[in-house]
Amino acid sequence: MSALATADGGPVALTSRTPHVPADRLVAEMVPPPRFGGARFENYIPAPEQPSQAEAVRVLGGFAQGLGGGGGGGRRRWFRREREARPSAGAGPRGVYLDGGYGVGKTHLLASLWHATPAAPEQKAFGTFVELTNLVGALGFQQTVRTLGGHRLLCIDEFELDDPGDTVLVSTLLGKLVEAGVALAATSNTLPGRLGEGRFAAADFLREIQGLSAHFRALRIDGEDYRHRGLPQAPAPYGDATVTRAAHATPGASLDAFPALLDHLSKVHPSRYGAMCGGITAVCLTGVEPVPDQSTALRLVVLADRLYDREVPVLASGRPFDELFSEEMLRGGYRKKYFRAISRLTALARDAKPLAEG
Template identity: 60%
Template sequence: MPALHLVDRDPVVDADELIEGLVPPPRFNDVRFSTYRPAPDQPSQQAAVTALSAFAETIARPPKKGLFRRSGSTPAGGYYLDGGFGVGKTHLLASLWHAVPGPKAYGTFVEYTHLVGALGFAETVSRLSGHKLVAVDEFELDDPGDTMLMTRLLGQLCDAGVHLTATSNTLPDKLGEGRFAAEDFRREIHALASRFQTLRVDGPDYRHQGLAPAPPPLGDAELVAAAQAPGASLDSYADLTAKLETLHPSRYGQLVDGVSSVQLRDVQPLDNQSAALRWVVLIDRLYDRSIPVRASGVPLDEIFTPEMLAGGYRKKYKRATSRILALARDAVS
């Protein structure tokens, strides 16, 4: 069976599909608070479960008075889950989404910014302002414009009575540090932070607990053989990197929909930050869908250079490295 080639795909997503697609990714379809396993030596994990479970009850059965009501002069509030990689923040966020009645929305930062680009700001506010919950995963800043856009969007939704919850690896008042001149946006960042109660979720990255090192790169012949499986894809790493430049990141999910595994030929360290950030988004979409990854070339933990791992986007790159190594292990398990 001939292999699929991601570079030959040209996914198109319309505005209605974007709205309907604001749900947790397939990897998190079945997660619930009851399936989260807090580490006994990390009390903040159990505290987060307790707080978010109570928050879900509040959303489902709002009190007549108090902070979290949907009418009156007091705006709705929300939670901000802060912590390192692989501590289960996305599990908790998806569990909250599953625990509350609709209408509700769940998406990554980039999915919401693209929604505004597709619908316009006023229409996005109109469509989401009747929701009980808007959940934002991976709240990380790519540029100052997106910072201001999301601050304004979430602020207006909160004022409309929408409950908010977000995850990130950075506390709200630290967003933007090391990426751009945060001083110019301190007021917007502070205003956004004031909308949330922060929940710290501590612990080591569960994806690497007790696991063997990342699998070594394969030979090209092994990749070709693996790509004969139904639904498997095979692409040159350089060609796929070029393909990503032609697509908006919101389309990366559709790019890999229905793919059973991804084979990458001749992986090399990225020397361009824009290309590296696009790979972060693609890796996230692969991880969402639990798609195994095999590769030749350099080891997959060398995609992002030491300079990138020490720079302003280091948390994005470290999360992406953690996720692609988990997918590489899935390919040999």
């Protein structure tokens, strides 16, 4: 991976980065991303008019405390106790599933659960669905089971329902992990064009996770996108000269032409987008335009997620972010992903405003 500046001291181009991520690093980095490093139940602010949000905090807090091993018996001893307790029908769920629209704080709550679970960091894992499938690809199925089977908790953010092969793979993996005593928590990417704003996402999720439905308690979290509650609209796109000047004036910034970046994303596996953005302090893009097709759009969604996780501001020229996806895309099966990407890029554009004014 290239350095954070070119030889002449200018900004690096993301298009010059094709990172390789070793398998051991994939495991070590399965923790909440920087944006959610400080996420706690105490600093999640439920909307007063949405009682389901406060209820989710209560239920998840109790779930976390229920995962405490107590004493000094060690990891495997804890799992033996869990296996002995689970046959009771009243023992409670071994997993929680957070169902709700984009921007209601599901990832914040999932990260809060990870932090609140009384276990050492190496005994709990947090990652997106894409990161989990990539781990299986890097380690192999059996080694992934052995590696994650030594954990108390596995949190899966943005569980995907649009790739049947990967979904069945992860379904099988989760079955093995439940047998090993691992507790599960997940949020999902539903297909609202088919399911109706995710209202039936829980049922869809539980059908896909074959044989695991008895282990999950589904929590519906209602509300509006918190990123836009009472906040001003994102700034309009800037001119190319402003974006270029800001990129050169901001240490650690990247500078890319948007079409070239979209082309580069097709050559890097989405699981490596986070590493591709490693160390970048701001992403500067010129010539933003609507994405040409759905495959490109879905890759851009993943990049937006990784930038948002890492709190990397995005300064752009060209078209505004709410014009990235066509009306057909926004009506289609993946529209929830596209709306989430617009929401997150809008928040990052707002964060980048000081760079343009500096």
